[in-house]
Amino acid sequence: MNYSIDELREGALKALENISANDALANWRSQYLGRRGALGKLFGTIGRLPQAQRAGFGQQVNALQQELDAAYAQREQLIQSQLLARDLEEGEIDISLPARPQGRGGLHPSTRTHREFQTIWADMGFQVYHSRDVEADEFNFTLLNLPPHHPARDMQDTFYTTNSNVLLRTHTSPGQIRAMREFGAGGTKPIRVILPGMCYRQEQVTARSEIQFTQVEGLAIGRNIRMSDLKGTIAEFARRMYKPKAKVRFRASYFPFTEPSMEVDVECFLCGGAGCRVCKYTGWLEIAGSGMVHPTVLRNGGYDPSVWSGFAFGMGPERITMLKHGIQDIRYFWGNDLRFLQQF
């Protein structure tokens, strides 16, 4: 009978080795390990053996059953993993096929730049104040120390309305007067605001100049605002907006509503100040006009210039956006061409 056990083992294991599918495996299981299977039959023969052999034979059959159970489990695992591997292989797709279109959407590049500006200025305590676009001549010019016939009025080509005292603001600066009068409480409270908005100039529309453009004006008024604060604050902005540790240069300039006045240049962020086409090989990019609020403007805002002082600045977000993204034509901004807008 020993022969029979060995024979059975050999036959069963050999048969198992050739099995690679689940149903065949199930068949093998019932053939050998099922109640009516080969092993069951062997157990059935135990009773017919002489008493002395029964224990020995029984142990052998038990051992065989354990061996076949283990072999089965191993085989089953193997087949499962083979099947999984095959499924995965068959499930392969062409990942190079085009994606299912997903709507993306996007903010206008000008809005993006304004948000960057606003975030940085908000961190420094400057709040947004929206002033009006259609302005009285008095606010756009006279109250800003640009009385009628002032030479600096020539610097700006103004759109006038058919009401001769009303014009489209040429800069965001008239908002200075409105902010001072609204928040200054008769010249008794400090102010820190930025005034973003659309401005208008009567110019030929070209790749470089537009009849409307946005500006961001800033204004800080206090009892102890110094020119060094203006430098420190604008330099801090420039370093956060453009490049940490960027060099910032301040040049004397002229704006009727500030004195002293200055232009602010930042180290060209495209060439790192080494000189390139964009910075016209000077290493500098002009980013803001600024200065200490002119005493006359302070007075017009309700403040006593012997006690109060302040600084103001103005920046052009489109220019910055153009520099950052290599936009050669300013007309893209209000052209609303999706081919442009989708690139942001």
Add this chain to the structure above:
Amino acid sequence: MLVPVSWLKDYVDIDIPVELLAERLTVAGLEVAHIRYIGLPQEPAPGVLMPRSEHLVWDREKLLLGRIVEVKSHPQADRLVLAMVDYGAPELEQCVTGATNLFGYKDQGEITPPIWSAFAMEGARVWDGHSAKPRQMTLKGKELRGIFNKSMVCSEKELGISDEHEGVIVMDHDERYVAGAPLADVLGDVVLDIELTPNLARCFSMIGVAREIAAILDGDMRYPSFDFVAEGPAIEGQVAIEIREPELNPRFTLTLLRDTRVKPSPFWMQRRLKLIGQRPRNNIVDVTNYITFELGQPLHAFDYDKLVERAGGAPTIITRLPDAGEDLKTLDDVRRDLGAETILVADTAGALSLGGVIGGGETEISEATRNVLVEAASWNNIGIRKTIKEQRVHTEASARFSRGVHPSQALLGCKRGIELMRRLGGGQAAQGLLDDYPLPPPTVTVELPVARVKRLLGMDVSLEQAADVLRRLEFDVTTDGDMLRATAPDHRLDISADPAVGQADLLEEIARIIGYDQIPETIMADEMPPQRENTAVFIEERIRDILVGQGLYEVISYRFTSRESEARLAPDGAPSPLPDAEYIEIANPAASERNVLRQTLMSNMLESAVNNARYQSSQRLFEVGKVYLGRGDLLPDEPLRLGILLTGARGRTWWQEGAIESDMDFYDMKGIVENMLAGLHIEDYRLERGTHGSYHPGRSAGLYIGRERIGAFGEIHPQVAARFKLTEAKVIYGELQVAPLIQRHQRLHTITPLPTTPAVLEDIALIVSADLPAGEVEAVIRQAGGRLLRDVTLFDVYSGDPIPAGKKSLAYSLTYQDENCTLTDKNAAKIRRKIIGAARHRLQAELRS
């Protein structure tokens, strides 16, 4: 303004490289926009970057000063001559040249007085004078009509001085000239192009710029002499002055030069005028221009004899306003009608010139002029500005007077002018000069406590340092304890007598000359203003984010449009959908289609859609921007609007699904709007069938929040779409007021807790009248279902067999849920019965089995 450095050096020593000078001037507020090099090399200063100049650098060994000793004829060519040049070598060099301006010297023997030119030796780099395009070449020896030639005398073009190539450079004799000296030392130059801001009127001259340089470099000014040699009879009796409008003409001075000769100016004068872009004319007119640029004081020269002739004796120069209907023919040959505010220089016979702007033709200097009356006057800058504007004439004189020239300069200009004219043209100047000065400007003295300098600049500046800077700028400064008193010099009109403004004026000067780079960078130590909540800005940006999140692109349109463009938004016979407001009309529009400000975003957005339609099969756009609603004499309302535009395919072509056939419609827009409202937590809104004329009446809706109508959206009326040529696909548009969205958004909305009990789902289909709005059915279901009906989703709308005609079937899936306990079938059935009962009773609905 063009400023040759060689000219500046007449007045101030410049011992730093030109590039560094340009940087210092720029930082001090005189922006050097461009540097032009003539023959001299560009020498980059440390730390200063500038564009590389492509000019010709003159070889100091091969481009030399040469004396043209003699001009001989060319034996074989009439159109060539042989110039014999002394360039310092033992032998004269023979140059074959076609320079026509040497032909007059041909075969005349040695030229006296000597003339000088630019001499180029073999191997020198020069510009090719015969090439139309700029091209450099190296001079090589070659035979010219039988005579070997290896050097040349140069034209201005060949040296890169100008485009002049008719003749060679011919310079008058100068005692200092040495044959063979490097040309660069004689004619080499650097010309700064300085952009002057309006506050720098005092710098609108060589002396003006030199003064700034002297202050910046802490050097000394060398003023030219203002003495003049007067050998003629006294001026009194020969001419008189009468000023009738001192406000407009505060000062008028005259001098007289007799027996002079009008002829071309000498080389040095012509060269300087050319360097600054002026065309030399004759010695008299050139001096008037020269003084204008040297001192910033424009001069005018009259032919005295013509004045005598007009007056029939000694003329009286009168400055006055025009008589009614008076006109004047000016030097530019334009006959001008004179406005009431134009100040004139006249005589007893009539107008002579527009004061401070342009002279008249009749009394101008001609070659025949022998006696010259020189005018140097002061004019009110606003008066000049009005004249410029009215007459549309711009001259070097008006450019200066319109910015403001201090009257002190008139006398200096008059003296310097007459002396230069006398030296260049000969003759005798009358003794004395006439000076009528009825309205001198007040002397301005500003008091500045030194503590104020620190307070406003944030930098320690000592009294001595501040005083020194102002003295360098020629202020008269005294100090008293901590107080500094500065009196403005008599060439400046920009220092204010208002104490606060005057202090700011001085602070700017102190900061500018010390250097803005010396001021530290500090953080504001001042009291922080109260920080306010900025809901409007926050919600405006939130709206943008919600829309971008739904796949929309933000656009920003021109705020300009035309009435005609917006009139297209009303279909035939329909009332205007625009707000009841006036247009803000532009008096000087950039284009007729942009002559008013928009009252709606619709017109410009539809135009954007047309433009994009050429490239896009699908567009999803929005804009947040102002419209402008005129209110008579008041400034207009500028409310913010939100415009949304959808057109074209709902999706894009994709390989698994092929082309997307369905276009976006009303319901896409409704979804976007509702999502936005949900994002702002605005719940109490409702839609009503639209009455806005620009939309399809059956496919549009008005949006109401509470009782307020805040806008409308829907399919654009086919007639309107056709006018915008938007016929390819339906255009869905919506425009809402932003202010109510900001006002009504819920900042503190409460959330619903997440239920832990299971939900019961079931479907019902109701057959209702075909014209019953689905919204009413859902409202009835929700009301009947009460608290336990959590969700109602319409999943099918059907009409047709077997549904009876005039009816439709609406199929809903309903979700019941009680957060407190698990619902039983019995509970669910009870809710269902209530819903069906309400539908039957209130909507005459039947349950579809």
